[in-house]
Amino acid sequence: MKKLKVGVIGYGQRGTSMTKGVLCKMDNVEIAMVCDLYEDRVEKAQNDVLEKTGKKPRGTTVASEVINDSEVETVFIFAAWEAHIPLAIESMKAGKPVALEVAGAYSIEQCWDLVHTYEQTKTPVMMLENCCYGRREMMVLKMVREGLFGKVVHCDGGYGHDLRYEVAGGIKNRHYRLRNYASRSCDNYPTHQLGPIAQVLDINRGNRFLTVSSVASKSVGIRDYIERNLADDETLANMEIRQGDVVTTVITCALGQTVRLTLDTCLPRFYSRDFAVHGTKAYYQELNDSFYFEDNPEHTKLHEVSWKPQWGNAKEYEEQYDHPVWKRYIKEGMKGGHGGIDWLVVNDFVNHVVSGEPMPIDVYDIASLMCITTLSEQSVAMHGAPQAVPDFTNGAWLLRK
Numbered sequence: 001m002k003k004l005k006v007g008v009i010g011y012g013q014r015g016t017s018m019t020k021g022v023l024c025k026m027d028n029v030e031i032a033m034v035c036d037l038y039e040d041r042v043e044k045a046q047n048d049v050l051e052k053t054g055k056k057p058r059g060t061t062v063a064s065e066v067i068n069d070s071e072v073e074t075v076f077i078f079a080a081w082e083a084h085i086p087l088a089i090e091s092m093k094a095g096k097p098v099a100l101e102v103a104g105a106y107s108i109e110q111c112w113d114l115v116h117t118y119e120q121t122k123t124p125v126m127m128l129e130n131c132c133y134g135r136r137e138m139m140v141l142k143m144v145r146e147g148l149f150g151k152v153v154h155c156d157g158g159y160g161h162d163l164r165y166e167v168a169g170g171i172k173n174r175h176y177r178l179r180n181y182a183s184r185s186c187d188n189y190p191t192h193q194l195g196p197i198a199q200v201l202d203i204n205r206g207n208r209f210l211t212v213s214s215v216a217s218k219s220v221g222i223r224d225y226i227e228r229n230l231a232d233d234e235t236l237a238n239m240e241i242r243q244g245d246v247v248t249t250v251i252t253c254a255l256g257q258t259v260r261l262t263l264d265t266c267l268p269r270f271y272s273r274d275f276a277v278h279g280t281k282a283y284y285q286e287l288n289d290s291f292y293f294e295d296n297p298e299h300t301k302l303h304e305v306s307w308k309p310q311w312g313n314a315k316e317y318e319e320q321y322d323h324p325v326w327k328r329y330i331k332e333g334m335k336g337g338h339g340g341i342d343w344l345v346v347n348d349f350v351n352h353v354v355s356g357e358p359m360p361i362d363v364y365d366i367a368s369l370m371c372i373t374t375l376s377e378q379s380v381a382m383h384g385a386p387q388a389v390p391d392f393t394n395g396a397w398l399l400r401k
């Protein structure tokens with residue numbers, strides 16, 4: 001089997017889990033080169049790949065060397081947020097299809113640069129938004145497409161993850177989140193649930209995001225955590241944190257739907273992406289993993305008294321409504337991290353590189369998702385003032401399927 005020769009850029013937590021847990025296990029992929037800013041991480045990457053595959057990739061601390069290497073055919077970016085768009089643009093200019101991990105943008109201009117680079121080079125680019133491949137997300141999408149929800153009116157989503165330990169450990173772990181939390185206040189991680197919501201709402205394919213309004217709560221969670229757990233660290237003790245603990249964002253769409261996103265990463269809580277879809281005929285909510293169908297008398301009867309007995313009923317619908325991708329995946333055996341979605345997203349990218357088919361999460365989707373961070377940063381600074389979302393397709397969203 002011909003193997004796609006790939007270069008890996010960024011070997012922190014995510015680069016490690018995606019390389020060892022997914023890329024090294026793919027029969028049609030060979031890791032030709034690895035890169036990180038830190039020498040020790042390059043060495044670790046080389047040794048990890050050697051251990052997993054029996055073949056040691058070349059290593060470098062300079063990303064351009066990976067991108068311009070004659071052997072490397074495709075680039076994976078698992079680097080810090082700030083590096084994503086510049087490295088993706090460089091890869092596209094070098095004619096190397098590129099997959100970039102999830103992140104938000106720092107300016108609208110860089111989103112346009114990404115779009116223009118794609119339009120000039122036609123080099124494929126995809127965001128590795130693994131949550132678009134979640135079992136429930138794909139099941140709900142299938143149901144929406146089959147009309148079970150009627151007209152979708154509103155979606156909720158978010159990123160609820162207690163990241164206090166990770167943010168506060170940023171100096172020790174050389175992690176990018178700390179510097180972002182210290183200097184910005186915005187929805188810095190919108191794509192995990194907005195990716196699947198964009199698919200439900202046909203964004204860039206008949207619909208588009210119009211405006212973004214965000215407000216941020218006060219910022220006390222990380223400081224409080226540092227004071228109670230890391231008081232001896234002088235640098236941290238003197239560091240200001242500007243990121244609001246809870247950021248609430250409302251997005252409006254051209255076809256009239258609204259989306260509410262909640263970023264909640266600075267306070268104690270369990271993990272959740274708060275996914276919910278509100279339609280004229282049905283409702284789904286991730287928090288209690290439940291569907292409510294207006295034509296199901298069991299649901300409407302209980303609605304009048306207490307609905308709690310129905311909580312967790314989504315499992316009952318799996319047999320009938322699981323997405324074919326998941327039906328096949330379960331039958332063939334799930335692989336990789338995050339409940340199997342990491343494998344699905346990388347596999348889909350690799351298959352599209354090989355087939356030359358248009359990417360499922362393409363450059364217009366990437367720009368539309370990543371720009372939310374920039375716009376929410378501006379909106380938070382203006383106490384919730386709505387910000388216009390650019391039409392990155394320049395009108396093509398009216399025609400795109």
Ligand SMILES: NC(=O)c1ccc[n+]([C@@H]2O[C@H](COP(=O)([O-])OP(=O)(O)OC[C@H]3O[C@@H](n4cnc5c(N)ncnc54)[C@H](O)[C@@H]3O)[C@@H](O)[C@H]2O)c1
Pocket residue numbers: 009010011012013014015035036037038041061062063078079080081083101102103128129130174175176338
């Ligand atoms: N999809 C998911 O489920 C998921 C989960 C975790 C993280 N992520 C994403 O993965 C990315 C990395 O996150 P992480 O937690 O691994 O961060 P990390 O800080 O642990 O690792 C990032 C690595 O990139 C390296 N790096 C930064 N700029 C670079 C450059 N210009 N060239 C080469 N290397 C560079 C850093 O030295 C670091 O080792 C982020 O975009 C994050 O949002 C996605």
